[in-house]
Amino acid sequence: MATIKSLNKWANAHTYYLIDLLRVALGIFLFVKGVNFMSNLQEMMEVAKPFENIPGGMGILHYVAPAHFVGGFLIVIGLLTRWAVLAQLPILIGAVLVNFLGEMNTTNLVLAFVALLVCIFFLFYGSGKHSTDYYLKMQK
Incomplete structure (x- = not known):
């Protein structure tokens, strides 16, 4: 808990609009990817093809789209940013691995x-000063 408080204090002291813009851009990118996966099941199946022989491989399909959709929205507004980013990390690590296990794109x-x-940066940085988390913290 003390580590998160010290990270938040550092982030709030070193907040810049460019970093907030980067957080919002990341959230929009993930949100759009989630919508894209939900609307284009064939593309989603093609991306997940290298994992189809792994037990629970179909669970990946049911995790990726909602995690991108909800996580992207939370990152955009700056609410529970670290938790939303933490949910994205397995997906993004898998996305990097897909390029090495399957067809390289x-x-x-x-x-x-x-x-x-x-995402790793925002896992440590948090949502910053211009976020819903900060606003709710100041309302206490």
């Missing part, structure tokens, strides 16, 4: 790797 690899790096 450099565009998808770069997008997944950049999203993974930004």
Whole structure:
């Protein structure tokens, strides 16, 4: 708990609109990916093809789209950002691995790797000063 408080104090002291814009862009990207996966099941099945022989492989399909959809929205508004990012990490690690286990697509690899790096940053940074978390904390 003390670690999270110290991270929040540091993040609130070093908050910039560019970082908030990056958080919102990440959230929008994940939200759009979630909507895209929900609306295009065939593409989702193609992406998950390398994991179809793994036990529980179909569970991946049922986890990815809602996690991107809900997590992206929470990241955009800055509510429970660390938890939302934590839910994205297995998906993004899997997205990077799909490129090595399946057919290599450099565009998808770069997008997944950049999203993974930004998520790791926000796992430590948090939602920042311009967020719903900060607003709710100040209302106490």
